[in-house]
Amino acid sequence: MGFDDICNTGLGLGLGCLVKQEKYSQSDHQQQKKKKLFLKDDQFFPSLTLGPSDDIYQLSPANKIHGESTDLHQQQQASSISGVSSFSNSSVKKEKDICGEEVELERMSSRVSDEDDEGSPRKKLRLSKEQAAILEDSFKEHSTLNPKQKQALAEHLNLRPRQVEVWFQNRRARTKLKQTEVDCELLKKCCETLTEENKRLQKELQELKSLKLTASYYMQLPAATLTMCPSCERVAGAGEGPSSTSPFTIGQKSHFFNPFTHPSAAC
């Protein structure tokens, strides 16, 4: 793995451009007109979305049935998911038993925190595997929900829209956290690679410096102190015996050709 391989990883804390292409019915238009102004960078909704009156906004394949404008009450009652999740408090069960009624639906759509039953402290719901899977599928499809989708999903899962909303919020937070961890790891690796590269270059610089020093030393020697091998015409300093090592000999790792270390074959 080369340096580029590591560093060319798109470290721009990639909140990619997730373009949403969802269609809204005419009845939604008013709501969306109001809503589109709150959308963030990673969202895009067509500005003109005059579609058929049926809801054809997209949900994940798993939830697609909710995109159809079927009787939502019917769905809620018939839903296989209904009642799967469990609160620790039985008062919620009571709520679900009568959830088919209009009034109850209305109430369930309201914020959980504001009007919890009996003003008791919050009861924590544990989502069932099925619910979680469907939410997960939906999240894969789009990480944010418009109100219509939220409502449909909530009805399908027999949850309150607020709960769906919270789940998506937390899910986005988890995704972001995970991404941050991944980015952090990549940056670490990148840092390590750069450190290694820096060490290598420092070492090479040292070698070059010492080579330069030695070269200038020999250039300053008087000509008389230099002898030349008659056979190979190699220059050697005075007193250099056959056993002595040439001061010009530098490490084999040098990238530069040193004529003094490459005597003729005769030597």
Added chain:
DNA sequence: ACTCATATAACGATTACGTCA
């Protein structure tokens, strides 16, 4: 055109609950 109050949605940080080892 500008300002201000209000409403709404999203988000980050935090809390609190349920589960598991």
Added chain:
DNA sequence: GGTGACGTAATCGTTATATGA
């Protein structure tokens, strides 16, 4: 059975933006 760690649902406070007066 008690306990701490962990995952996550829920809450709170803040910010950004649109809208209407």
